[in-house]
Amino acid sequence: MIIEENQLSANLSTDPITGILTHYTYLPTTPPCYAPGQTVSVIVNSGGGSPNSYLWFKETQLLSAPNTNTYATNTPGAFWVQLSNNKYCYKNINPKPAVVSFKYPVQAIITGVQDVCAYETFTLKGPTGTGLSYSWVRNPGNIFCGNTRIITQNLMQDNYTYTLSLSQAGGCSSVSSPYHVNVHAMPVAPTISLSVIDCLSYILQLDAYSGIGSNFNWSNGQNGSTIHITHGGPYRVWINDQYGCKNYADIDVPLAPSAYFWRFPTGCYSYCPGELPKWVDGPSHTSFNYWEWRIANNGNTSIVSPNNNLNGFGSNSICNPLWLDQSSLGSGSGDYSWILDNGLCQQESDFMVVDMKEECCDVKISDIKINCNPQTGNYDVVINIDNNTPGCNTTFYNLSILAPGSLVSIYNFNSQSPSSLIQGINQIIATIQGNSILGSTNTPVVIKIETLCNSWEHCVGYIDAIIPECKYDFAINKSNTEAETIYISDLNLAPNPGNTEVYISYRFTNDNITNSRTIQVYDAVGRPISDIKIGNANGTYKLDVSRYTQGIYFVEIRENNNHVLTKRMLINH
Numbered sequence: 001m002i003i004e005e006n007q008l009s010a011n012l013s014t015d016p017i018t019g020i021l022t023h024y025t026y027l028p029t030t031p032p033c034y035a036p037g038q039t040v041s042v043i044v045n046s047g048g049g050s051p052n053s054y055l056w057f058k059e060t061q062l063l064s065a066p067n068t069n070t071y072a073t074n075t076p077g078a079f080w081v082q083l084s085n086n087k088y089c090y091k092n093i094n095p096k097p098a099v100v101s102f103k104y105p106v107q108a109i110i111t112g113v114q115d116v117c118a119y120e121t122f123t124l125k126g127p128t129g130t131g132l133s134y135s136w137v138r139n140p141g142n143i144f145c146g147n148t149r150i151i152t153q154n155l156m157q158d159n160y161t162y163t164l165s166l167s168q169a170g171g172c173s174s175v176s177s178p179y180h181v182n183v184h185a186m187p188v189a190p191t192i193s194l195s196v197i198d199c200l201s202y203i204l205q206l207d208a209y210s211g212i213g214s215n216f217n218w219s220n221g222q223n224g225s226t227i228h229i230t231h232g233g234p235y236r237v238w239i240n241d242q243y244g245c246k247n248y249a250d251i252d253v254p255l256a257p258s259a260y261f262w263r264f265p266t267g268c269y270s271y272c273p274g275e276l277p278k279w280v281d282g283p284s285h286t287s288f289n290y291w292e293w294r295i296a297n298n299g300n301t302s303i304v305s306p307n308n309n310l311n312g313f314g315s316n317s318i319c320n321p322l323w324l325d326q327s328s329l330g331s332g333s334g335d336y337s338w339i340l341d342n343g344l345c346q347q348e349s350d351f352m353v354v355d356m357k358e359e360c361c362d363v364k365i366s367d368i369k370i371n372c373n374p375q376t377g378n379y380d381v382v383i384n385i386d387n388n389t390p391g392c393n394t395t396f397y398n399l400s401i402l403a404p405g406s407l408v409s410i411y412n413f414n415s416q417s418p419s420s421l422i423q424g425i426n427q428i429i430a431t432i433q434g435n436s437i438l439g440s441t442n443t444p445v446v447i448k449i450e451t452l453c454n455s456w457e458h459c460v461g462y463i464d465a466i467i468p469e470c471k472y473d474f475a476i477n478k479s480n481t482e483a484e485t486i487y488i489s490d491l492n493l494a495p496n497p498g499n500t501e502v503y504i505s506y507r508f509t510n511d512n513i514t515n516s517r518t519i520q521v522y523d524a525v526g527r528p529i530s531d532i533k534i535g536n537a538n539g540t541y542k543l544d545v546s547r548y549t550q551g552i553y554f555v556e557i558r559e560n561n562n563h564v565l566t567k568r569m570l571i572n573h
Contacts, residue, residue: 031101031102031103032102032103033102033103033104033105033170033171033172033173034102034103034104034105035105037074038074038102039072039073039074040072040073040074040100040102041070041071041072042070042071042072042073042079042098042100043069043070044069044070044081044083044098051083051084051085052084052085052086053067053082053083053084053085054067054068054069054081054082054083055081055082055084056071056079056080056081057079057080057081057082058073058075058077058078058079059077059078063079069081073100075100076100076101076102077099077100078097078098078099078100079097079098079099079100080097080098103170103172104172105166105168105172105173105174106127106129106132106166106168106172106174107127107166107174108126108127108164108165108166108174108175108176109126109127109176110124110125110126110162110164110176110177110179111124111125112124112125112179112181113181114179114180114181114182115181115182115184115243115244116155116181116182116183116184116243117183117184117185117186117243117244117245117246118155118156118157118183118184118185118186118245119154119155119156119186120154120183120245121152121153121154122152122153122154122181123150123151123152123153124136124150124151124153124162124179124181125149125150126149126150126164126166126176127149127166128149129166129168130169131168131169132149132166132167132168133147133166133167133168134146134147134148134149134164134165134166135147135164135165135166135167136151136162136163136164137162137163137165138153138160138161138162139160139161139162139163140158140160140161145162153181155183156183157183157184157185158183159180159181159182159183160180160181160182160183161178161179161180161181162176162178162179162180162181163175163176163178163179164176164179184241184243184245185245186245186246186247187210187212187239187240187241187245187246187247188210188211188212188247189210189239189247189248189249190208190209190210190216190237190239190247190248190249191208191209191210191249192206192207192208192235192237192249192250192251193206193207193209194206194251194253194344195207196344196345197228199344199345199346199347201230202230202231202256202258202345202347203228203229203230204228204229204230204253204344205226205227205228205229206218206226206227206228206229206235206237206251206253207225207226208225208226208237208239208249209225210239212239212241213239213241215239215240215241216237216238216239217237217238217240218235218236218237218238219234219235219236219237220235229253231253231255231256232253232254232255232256232259232342233252233253233255234250234251234252234253235250235251235252235253236248236249236250236251237249254342254343254344255342256342256345256347257288257340257341257342257345257346257347258347258349260282260283260286260340261338261340261347261349261350263280263281263282263283264280264338264349264352265280265352266349266350266351266352267352267353268353268355269352269353269354269355270354270355270356270357271324271325271354271355271356271357272357272360272361272389272390276324276325276356277323277324277325278323278324278325279321279322279323279324280321280322280324280336280338280352281319281321281322282318282319282320282321282322282338283318283319284318285318286318287316287317287318288314288316288317288318288319288340288341288342289315289316289341289342289343290313290314290315290339290340290341290346291313291314291317291319291338291339291340291341292312292313292314292338292339293312293313293319293320293322293336293338293339294336294337294338294339294348295334295335295336296334296335296336296337296351297333297334297335304322304323304336322336322338324336324354324356325356332354332356333354333355333356334353334354335351335352335353335354336351336352336353336354337349337350337351337352360389360390361389361453361458361459361460362386362387362388362389362459363385363386363387363388363389363392363421363449363451363453363459363460363461364385364386364388364449364461364462364463365383365384365385365386365447365449365461365462365463366384366385366386366425366463367383367384367463368381368382368383368384368447368463368465369381369382369383370432370465370466370467370468371468372468378431378432378433379431379432379467379468380429380431381413381428381429381430381431381432382427382428382429383399383427383428383430383447383449384425384426384427384428385397385421385425385426385427385428385449385461386424386425386426387421387422387423387424387425387426387451387453388423388424389423389453389459390423392421392423392451392453392459397420397421397449397450397451398412398449398450398451398563398566399412399413399428399430399447399448399449400412400413400447400448400450400565401413401432401445401446401447401448402445402446402447402448402462403445403446404444404445404446404464409448409565410445411432411433411489412489412563412564412565412566413430413431413432413563417429417430421451432467443466443467444464444465444466444467445464445465445466445467446462446463446464446465447462447463447464447465448460448461448462449461449462452524452526452552452554458552458568489506489507489508489509489557489564489565490505490506490507490565491504491505491506491507491555491557491564491565491566491567492504492505492506492567493505493555493567493569496567496569496570497569497570497571497572498543498545498569498570498571498572499545499546499571499572499573500544500545500546501542501543501544501545501546502542502543502545502569503540503541503542503543504519504540504541504542504543504555505539505540506519506534506538506539506540506541506557506565507537507538508537508538508557508559508564509564510537510559511537511538512537513535513537515537515559515560516533516559516560516561517533517534517535517536517537517557517558517559518531518532518533518534518557518558519531519532519534519541519543519555519556519557520532520555520556520557520558521543521553521554521555521556521569522553522554522556523551523552523553523554524551524552524553524554526554529548529553530543543555545569545571548571549571550571550572550573551570551571552568552569552570553568553569553570553571554566554567554568554569555567555568555569
């Protein structure tokens, strides 16, 4: 018999199932957080009836369940019960089935590494989810490690166990299984030995050793316990153990002696006296087990031995300079080489063949044209100067006129263009004042050029010339018709060479008191040192040279900003 809850009546009174179903109840009363093995009990209240049979269903599926008014389940679903008595009357209580649900918490699962090296940074991660709270604990020591999903660790050697606790909205929580991390000690640092295979090609051998195996990696990309190298410098080797832990050792391999030979100029070289002194420097901060400057001359080979306490050889020291000139510093012409020993190999450079010349200066006047300008009574001069001195470009030169057979200048050109010489052919335009030359017709003279090449070599050239007659009356256009006395400008220095004082004696051709006159002193490269104003047309000036650096200087007298005369001055303290 089937009796639905809403069809019960009094005419079915023969031991009927009495009472009306009031409700299903649950234990627990709210959806629980699911955990393996956890159950929910569904209880039916038959309202005071006396059924003797309970058939439990999940949706349409008959369940294998105990014959009681309580059913325990660990799965969600809609559950209902059929009641019956001993008269085979039964009642389906399913209009409102008991709907069972669970809350499933996020499981605390740890991911990450399990074998790391001492003091190597590593991370551990927990699961992601909305509304999760994290709590990490590390043992030994029960140490709280953080409340974030990811933690970063850096530990000394030991075996560690981590536990992660999760809490989420609704009260569910979970705890991870213990997670083990083994932090391994660093392997013992390897050792490196160095040996020579071949000095000529500079082939060296590096051997690494470690007690944990031969898994070696080198900084130059090679692998293995033994490698061959051909270059000096810093090298590093790493050893790796079975856990990937590393340690290393360093070695600084000396550079090959030939690595320094770029400093030594090989080939053939010629030097002029004015280019000296010349020298070659070794590396200023590198000591060698042995070094030597060597010279071969006339079939004989010897060590360069200068006489100023700078030896041409040494042990465990920095190389002294190699002087090339023939003074007390060097050995002069010859075939030079450089011997270096770095403690592993000794090597010799190629040769530097040096030829010291006695004279190199080649500046000469190749042509001169002198023409009278009757409008001014002056001479227009065009001079070709051949400058064949190697490498000679100068910003200073001086043109003057000498009397035949005399070294005394009787005239210095007041203007000349261009103001400097280049290497090769130079054409100079200059002027001779007509009243400055002794004699009035066809006067024979010598034109002199002197210059300082490359700031060190004094060069002089000469050419004979004739000053033609220039028909011009020097008295014309003057305020009076009296004859004008002609003077010759002059400049003398004494003593020369000087030490503390040099007396400069000067005389200008024109004694006009309104003219501006100066004495100017230049160093060997043409830089102005002193500019002295003088008023008189002739006189003597005492120049204090005590503070001048020893060397060559030039003293010039100028009038109205025009060049008159120049003399060379030597200072020797």
